[in-house]
Amino acid sequence: MKVKGEKERDCKAIQSLIPAYLSGKLSLHEARIFTAHLKKCRDCREEIEISYLLDQGITRVENGETVDLHADLEEMLSDTENAILHLTQFRTAVYIVEFTAVFVLIACILILYVF
Numbered sequence: 001m002k003v004k005g006e007k008e009r010d011c012k013a014i015q016s017l018i019p020a021y022l023s024g025k026l027s028l029h030e031a032r033i034f035t036a037h038l039k040k041c042r043d044c045r046e047e048i049e050i051s052y053l054l055d056q057g058i059t060r061v062e063n064g065e066t067v068d069l070h071a072d073l074e075e076m077l078s079d080t081e082n083a084i085l086h087l088t089q090f091r092t093a094v095y096i097v098e099f100t101a102v103f104v105l106i107a108c109i110l111i112l113y114v115f
């Protein structure tokens with residue numbers, strides 16, 4: 001369990017990322033920390049809900065849309081988690097391809113020198 005001051009500092013950092021998250025400007029690394037924190041922190045969860053309502057709610061109401069903003073936010077957060085997962089898998093795949101390419105290259109050089 002974290003001490004109170006430490007948690008508050010984490011929350012401040014996370015809450016300062018909310019505007020960037022809502023406008024899709026977080027890096028992969030930031031988004032990962034952000035969504036992981038929101039999963040376990042009610043305070044920050046409430047903060048993002050309020051921000052999301054203010055940000056999206058007014059525009060939607062002006063457009064005459066009736067939507068479930070709470071469900072929309074949930075969807076946005078799970079989309080982010082999926083995107084992080086896909087990007088992480090993609091990066092792993094790129095590393096494997098790069099590693100294989102380097103390995104093949106070294107093997108070719110060795111074969112050329114040995115034979």
Ligand SMILES: [Zn+2]
Nearest residue numbers: 011041043044
């Ligand atoms: Zn928090």
